[in-house]
Amino acid sequence: MEETTKPQATTERPASGEAAPIIRFRGVHKSFGDKVILDGLDLDVPEGQTLVIMGPSGTGKSVTLRHVIGLMQPDQGQVEVWGKDVNQIARKELVALRKRIGYLFQDGALINWLNVGDNVALPLRENSKLDEAEIREKVEHKLELVHLPGIWDRMPGELSGGMRKRVGLARALITDAELILYDEPNAGLDPEMSGSINQLIAEIADTLGITSVVVTHLQSCVRVVADRVVLLEKGRLVVDLPRDEFLASKHPRVRSFLGDDPD
Amino acid sequence: MVEDGPVGHYELDLSGVRGMDGGSAALLIQLIGDLRERGAEGEIVGATGKVRGLLELYGAHPPKPSDKAPPARVGLFEQVGAAVDDLLGKLGEAADYIGTLVAEARLAIRTPRTVPWGNVVRLAERHGADALPIVAAINFLVGLILAFQASGQLERFGAEILVADLVGLSVVRELGPLMTAIIVAGRSGAAFAAELGTMRVSEEVDALRTLGMSPYRFLVAPRFIALILTLPLLTLMADGVGLLGGLVVGIYVLDLTLISYWNETLSAVGGLDILGGLIKSVLFAMVIAAIACQRGLATSGGAEGVGRSTTSAVVTTIFHLVLLDAALTWVFRIYGI
Numbered sequence: 001m002e003e004t005t006k007p008q009a010t011t012e013r014p015a016s017g018e019a020a021p022i023i024r025f026r027g028v029h030k031s032f033g034d035k036v037i038l039d040g041l042d043l044d045v046p047e048g049q050t051l052v053i054m055g056p057s058g059t060g061k062s063v064t065l066r067h068v069i070g071l072m073q074p075d076q077g078q079v080e081v082w083g084k085d086v087n088q089i090a091r092k093e094l095v096a097l098r099k100r101i102g103y104l105f106q107d108g109a110l111i112n113w114l115n116v117g118d119n120v121a122l123p124l125r126e127n128s129k130l131d132e133a134e135i136r137e138k139v140e141h142k143l144e145l146v147h148l149p150g151i152w153d154r155m156p157g158e159l160s161g162g163m164r165k166r167v168g169l170a171r172a173l174i175t176d177a178e179l180i181l182y183d184e185p186n187a188g189l190d191p192e193m194s195g196s197i198n199q200l201i202a203e204i205a206d207t208l209g210i211t212s213v214v215v216t217h218l219q220s221c222v223r224v225v226a227d228r229v230v231l232l233e234k235g236r237l238v239v240d241l242p243r244d245e246f247l248a249s250k251h252p253r254v255r256s257f258l259g260d261d262p263d
Numbered sequence: 264m265v266e267d268g269p270v271g272h273y274e275l276d277l278s279g280v281r282g283m284d285g286g287s288a289a290l291l292i293q294l295i296g297d298l299r300e301r302g303a304e305g306e307i308v309g310a311t312g313k314v315r316g317l318l319e320l321y322g323a324h325p326p327k328p329s330d331k332a333p334p335a336r337v338g339l340f341e342q343v344g345a346a347v348d349d350l351l352g353k354l355g356e357a358a359d360y361i362g363t364l365v366a367e368a369r370l371a372i373r374t375p376r377t378v379p380w381g382n383v384v385r386l387a388e389r390h391g392a393d394a395l396p397i398v399a400a401i402n403f404l405v406g407l408i409l410a411f412q413a414s415g416q417l418e419r420f421g422a423e424i425l426v427a428d429l430v431g432l433s434v435v436r437e438l439g440p441l442m443t444a445i446i447v448a449g450r451s452g453a454a455f456a457a458e459l460g461t462m463r464v465s466e467e468v469d470a471l472r473t474l475g476m477s478p479y480r481f482l483v484a485p486r487f488i489a490l491i492l493t494l495p496l497l498t499l500m501a502d503g504v505g506l507l508g509g510l511v512v513g514i515y516v517l518d519l520t521l522i523s524y525w526n527e528t529l530s531a532v533g534g535l536d537i538l539g540g541l542i543k544s545v546l547f548a549m550v551i552a553a554i555a556c557q558r559g560l561a562t563s564g565g566a567e568g569v570g571r572s573t574t575s576a577v578v579t580t581i582f583h584l585v586l587l588d589a590a591l592t593w594v595f596r597i598y599g600i
């Protein structure tokens with residue numbers, strides 16, 4: 001059903017700032033106890049853009065992603081997605097909104113008692129009317145895409161961290177979402193696998209015109225996938241630049257971030 | 264906000280204001296703060312109704328005298344206030360949670376196909392069938408001990424046969440349901456909290472929600488149903504082996520015959536007693552599932568958090584089971600069940 005409403009394939013991405021923002025954070029504050037994580041965060045992500053969020057660990061990058069799909073509510077401020085305040089809309093609408101979004105969790109977040117195939121098939125079984133044969137074909141295709149063909153029957157507990165993450169990626173991609181959030185897609189992967197995941201993310205964004213937000217530490221990932229890079233520190237964006245300017249930036253925080261990069 | 268260092272007293276008269284949003288309230292309070300910083304005094308007066316409530320919510324209070332109030336007095340009030348607040352908050356949360364469970368249960372009853380029945384079967388097996396040996400062993404011993412303790416007293420009056428009444432009623436009405444529930448709380452309650460807690464910290468619960476699937480439907484409902492189906496059955500079995508424990512003492516210690524013990528039990532224990540025990544066990548099942556799942560879903564803070572949730576689930580559940588049992592025993596007595 002959702003296929004028909006999906007934007008047509010485009011090779012050109014709209015220049016940032018022109019298109020209406022898909023995600024809009026306005027003055028978002030979030031604390032846990034007395035620990036302030038987000039401190040008045042403002043952030044716009046225009047349609048079709050691939051935004052990379054960098055920042056020291058524990059700074060609130062995952063927390064930021066969670067706000068986008070209403071898994072966390074801001075203490076103050078608004079989070080709008082497709083023009084709707086995620087925390088004001090009715091439950092049904094939120095569920096509908098979530099179905100249009102793919103989310104790769106930091107450790108894959110596979111349901112532990114379902115095997116790999118059933119995990120990847122879960123969004124389709126829940127949210128589509130495809131028959132079993134069609135589901136099987138789609139799942140196998142996505143598993144090939146993440147370089148894990150033929151592991152349908154394995155259980156999540158038997159997989160390595162990197163494999164779980166890639167199965168999680170297959171699951172995030174299976175519904176052809178319009179917005180995909182990737183939480184550290186290449187952490188814990190070997191450089192070759194990491195590179196091919198980067199390629200995959202860039203390809204998906206380019207060929208389908210999908211809006212993406214990628215949290216990563218890796219310069220290699222920034223180079224391949226990013227249109228724009230922000231640096232999150234102490235609850236706010238300290239740097240917000242187009243990719244090439246970011247990579248060339250003399251900003252001391254950017255330098256120290258990119259300098260430490262093993263790649 | 265306030266220009267060139269004013270000194271003096273300013274009053275913001277809001278008596279004409281009918282409504283206000285949080286932003287404006289915050290702004291006004293900021294303004295008062297700014298005034299104070301510059302050595303002036305500012306005060307909001309005349310606010311009524313909702314406006315007043317909102318301002319108070321945002322921390323406005325009548326201007327304090329410049330020297331601070333003695334901290335001990337404020338401390339005491341604040342402590343009492345905070346304690347009451349905390350209790351009300353907890354009660355509110357519990358009411359919210361129960362409300363959610365009821366709403367989810369109604370939804371599940373209206374659309375039973377959305378309940379993952381495969382999981383129910385798997386869970387019923389693990390938390391019902393697999394619990395049989397331990398439940399049987401403990402309840403057998405309970406019947407045995409009860410009869411043994413009573414036998415000394417009853418023998419003195421030559422009323423040995425009454426041990427059948429005593430064991431029968433205690434086990435069927437009270438100890439069978441309660442002991443079984445406590446065992447299941449320790450076994451299944453802990454497992455539920457640990458399973459859901461692990462899913463919580465590994466973001467599996469979030470993943471479900473992201474897919475538009477309710478963790479209540481997918482995780483809580485099957486556990487509820489599994490326990491509601493299995494706990495009464497376990498309790499029936501517990502009643503049986505408890506009676507058996509009494510019977511062993513009756514025959515081997517008190518030299519009663521099987522027939523007389525059996526007849527005495529039948530005359531003492533009626534269908535209503537068994538029914539009362541079963542009603543208890545259904546309510547116990549709900550308490551165990553509700554508390555354990557709540558603790559599991561509220562887990563935060565990694566593996567350590569899972570441990571905390573599990574402990575808390577078992578302790579809280581057992582406390583509430585005993586409390587509920589006392590209340591039910593009292594209610595049943597009033598209604599003659």
Ligand SMILES: Nc1ncnc2c1ncn2[C@@H]1O[C@H](COP(=O)(O)OP(=O)(O)O)[C@@H](O)[C@H]1O
Pocket residue numbers: 032037055056057058059060061062063064563
């Ligand atoms: N549910 C929660 N409860 C309490 N603290 C949390 C919760 N989620 C995240 N935090 C805290 O918020 C901070 C930011 O977390 P996170 O967004 O995961 O960091 P990162 O930028 O590495 O992704 C961390 O210090 C973490 O401990």
Ligand SMILES: [Mg+2]
Pocket residue numbers: 061062063106183
């Ligand atoms: Mg993170």
